[in-house]
Amino acid sequence: MRHFTPRRPYTPLTDEEWAVLAPHLPHTDPDATAPGRPLTESRRARFEAMLFACVTDTPWTRLPRHHGAQPLSVAKHFRRLAHEGVWSRLLEALIDPHCPRLLKAMEYWVCRLARRAMRLLGMQGLGLAQRLGFLTALPQLPWFLPNLELSRALWAHAKEIVETMLEDPTWRPKRGYLNLLGRCLVIAGGRAVWQKRFAPP
Known part of the structure; x- marks a missing residue:
């Protein structure tokens, strides 16, 4: 069903919310020179920075320093995740009948992440958001x-x-x-x- 998702202001992720989101994200660092280099603490910090930027509509260059990641590095990582289909898969996960309640509660955040990626996703991304009914994910x-x-x-x-x-x-x-x-x-x-x-x- 097509709908606009009610707004949800940005707040730092709780441990429970991160536990629900983490399985949808790559477990290795695509920016690493060595293939398969695992991400440690920076994995969550980068996602927090991306989430903050997308939900608050903050330009990458103005990300607060307390998120623990370089703004240009965060922007580059965000684009890589878009090309890997992460934001599209998160939208699809929201319509799964077995979607966890905590992930469903983050629908507005997921839509804002996908919206920031739409220029990278092109017509395929626009078509997916419209087909799934997530109008808030549209630019x-x-x-x-x-x-x-x-x-x-x-x-x-x-x-x-x-x-x-x-x-x-x-x-x-x-x-x-x-x-x-x-x-x-x-x-x-x-x-x-x-x-x-x-x-x-």
Whole structure:
């Protein structure tokens, strides 16, 4: 069911919340030079820093020092996790019938983490969030984002019109119809630039 997730302000993770989140995160450090180098205390500190940045909408460069990780290192780690599909898998975990209560309670936080990653995830990430119904994970309100299904339908219709015109040179659609179809395609393509004022609550 499509919905906007109620806001939940950032608070430091409890040990119980970290125990629920940790299994969804890689157990090795992707930034390490030696393959398979285990993450120790920095694993939780990095996640805390990422969570703080995403929930409070803080730029990476302005992360507080007390989170114990370098801002650029945190940003790099966040991008790696996005490319590994961590944020997408966390969204999917939320709809699992056996989703732990504590993880479900962190839905707003997970949505904000996924939202920050949407430029990296692209259409696949947008489609996943919309399909699962997590509107808060979207970087813009749904009606400002690309609608892949509508775009495909409109392009298929445009192709039919062109093929009909090629087969029968005397046939033309009604005056203004192609212009209307073009405007519909622009709308289906969403806003070219994402703006924070159109972001979900």
